[in-house]
Amino acid sequence: MAKVIGIDLGTTNSAVAYMEGGEPTIIANAEGGRITPSVVAFTKNGERLVGQVAKRQAITNPENTIYSVKRLMGRRFTGPEVQRTMKMVSYKIEPAPNGGVLIVLGNGQKLTPPEVSAMILQKLKTDAEAYLGEKVTQAVITVPAYFDDQQRQATKDAGQIAGLEVLRIINEPTAASLAYGLDKKKDEIIAVYDLGGGTFDISVLQLGEGVFEVKATNGDTHLGGDDFDQRVIDWLIDEFKKDQGIDLRNDRQALQRLKEAAEKAKIELSSTQQTEVNLPFITADQSTRPPHR
Amino acid sequence: MDDKIRRAEELLEQRARERGGNGHANVDTDAPAAEQPPAANPADQRAEELTNDLKRMAADFANYRKRNEAERTEFTKFAKSDLIAKILDVLDGFDRALATIPEELKGTPWVEGMWLLERKLRGILEAEGLKPVDSLGLVFDPYQHEAVAHLPSDKPEGTIIAEHQKAYRLHDKLIRPALVTVSSGSEGKEKN
Numbered sequence: 001m002a003k004v005i006g007i008d009l010g011t012t013n014s015a016v017a018y019m020e021g022g023e024p025t026i027i028a029n030a031e032g033g034r035i036t037p038s039v040v041a042f043t044k045n046g047e048r049l050v051g052q053v054a055k056r057q058a059i060t061n062p063e064n065t066i067y068s069v070k071r072l073m074g075r076r077f078t079g080p081e082v083q084r085t086m087k088m089v090s091y092k093i094e095p096a097p098n099g100g101v102l103i104v105l106g107n108g109q110k111l112t113p114p115e116v117s118a119m120i121l122q123k124l125k126t127d128a129e130a131y132l133g134e135k136v137t138q139a140v141i142t143v144p145a146y147f148d149d150q151q152r153q154a155t156k157d158a159g160q161i162a163g164l165e166v167l168r169i170i171n172e173p174t175a176a177s178l179a180y181g182l183d184k185k186k187d188e189i190i191a192v193y194d195l196g197g198g199t200f201d202i203s204v205l206q207l208g209e210g211v212f213e214v215k216a217t218n219g220d221t222h223l224g225g226d227d228f229d230q231r232v233i234d235w236l237i238d239e240f241k242k243d244q245g246i247d248l249r250n251d252r253q254a255l256q257r258l259k260e261a262a263e264k265a266k267i268e269l270s271s272t273q274q275t276e277v278n279l280p281f282i283t284a285d286q287s288t289r290p291p292h293r
Numbered sequence: 294m295d296d297k298i299r300r301a302e303e304l305l306e307q308r309a310r311e312r313g314g315n316g317h318a319n320v321d322t323d324a325p326a327a328e329q330p331p332a333a334n335p336a337d338q339r340a341e342e343l344t345n346d347l348k349r350m351a352a353d354f355a356n357y358r359k360r361n362e363a364e365r366t367e368f369t370k371f372a373k374s375d376l377i378a379k380i381l382d383v384l385d386g387f388d389r390a391l392a393t394i395p396e397e398l399k400g401t402p403w404v405e406g407m408w409l410l411e412r413k414l415r416g417i418l419e420a421e422g423l424k425p426v427d428s429l430g431l432v433f434d435p436y437q438h439e440a441v442a443h444l445p446s447d448k449p450e451g452t453i454i455a456e457h458q459k460a461y462r463l464h465d466k467l468i469r470p471a472l473v474t475v476s477s478g479s480e481g482k483e484k485n
Contacts, residue, residue: 020357049435053435053436054435056435056438056439056440056470057433057435057440058440059440059441059442059443059475060433060440060443060451060475060477131360132356132360133356133359133360134356252441252442252457252474253441253457253458253472256441256457256458256472280386280389280390281386281389281390281393
């Protein structure tokens with residue numbers, strides 16, 4: 001029997017897993033990563049890039065690099081979320097004849113959000129097939145608990161375009177609860193806290209007889225780990241300026257190193273009480289006496 | 294797990310119907326698979342089911358073993374790659390430090406010692422299969438380079454005009470892309 005894959009199609013990153021010996025196992029992508037950035041790009045030669053490689057070239061190709069497409073799934077063009085997303089992204093968005101949303105590339109080509117999501121799903125499918133050594137045709141995809149019928153349908157459409165039969169659309173908090181084995185417990189009310197790269201969702205679920213009922217959902221659609229990183233970077237820059245009188249904001253190379261160090265520090269602070277950020281020769285290019293931090 | 298979800302969703306729908314309101318939205322309302330007509334001999338049917346289960350498990354195991362072997366081969370080759378990738382940070386530190394030696398220290402035995410240390414570290418890593426990859430002046434390739442800036446220059450669009458961090462390969466695998474600035478051509482405006 002062919003394997004069914006489970007897909008977390010995220011705003012910032014996506015992941016794919018399958019059941020192995022009764023346990024869910026994350027499948028590494030072709031680049032060896034456990035998560036794949038939800039980014040699709042089209043190069044000048046017409047080549048389609050998905051994931052990490054698309055992200056790496058984003059700054060050189062802003063009009064044709066599509067990210068955060070989940071924010072557009074099954075939405076009306078006039079809705080507040082689409083209007084907010086339009087101001088945030090570097091690619092063009094226009095109204096579709098049916099009142100939905102179209103993404104317009106630099107060459108005028110138009111794509112629907114499910115078409116773009118399908119490209120991400122296709123990459124996950126191909127990588128899963130390479131890993132498992134067999135064809136994959138069926139999947140379960142998770143969506144936020146607050147997704148309405150249209151958004152769920154758009155996600156199903158994306159799966160279909162990618163050549164996947166979508167067996168189920170499951171609520172993200174439900175999937176998280178199942179992964180923690182919470183279905184085995186009896187009547188309980190639990191809160192599932194999901195802090196992603198760019199979104200924060202909290203859901204209250206009622207469990208009982210194996211049923212997960214979503215009692216309430218809330219959150220902040222524009223708050224995530226990336227904002228945490230930025231706060232850490234800002235703090236490091238301010239401290240360094242106080243200490244050394246040098247503003248690292250104007251130094252691209254230093255900023256890049258700070259970004260990596262800030263993310264690493266954030267990750268370390270999940271498991272330890274304190275951490276040290278040590279960036280030797282951070283401004284070595286600009287001064288003869290290289291200050292450290 | 295799928296069964297649990299199916300059961301859960303059915304129960305949920307039933308509850309929603311009883312309440313008369315609409316429960317939380319769910320696109321998937323497929324009816325459960327039609328019931329099989331009762332078999333002539335339940336024991337035969339059971340035997341067939343179990344045989345199929347066994348076949349499936351044997352196939353799964355064969356696949357698992359294949360995958361495990363492939364992973365082990367990869368592992369022996371790249372087991373060190375995580376550690377080496379971390380040490381690259383130290384190598385970068387040496388590069389930066391030695392590129393900006395204060396004038397008054399240049400040529401002193403102490404600085405020479407630092408050069409020797411750097412060469413020793415590099416030698417050890419190269420013996421493990423590590424190779425630096427040059428990027429400057431090449432055409433930007435997202436499989437090898439990560440763009441951190443896009444600036445106008447007299448070089449053709451897409452050319453790498455500055456390298457902020459070197460790319461490294463371990464054997465044939467890129468373990469770290471280069472961080473680069475890419476030319477946006479002579480008429481492009483600054484975009485970053």
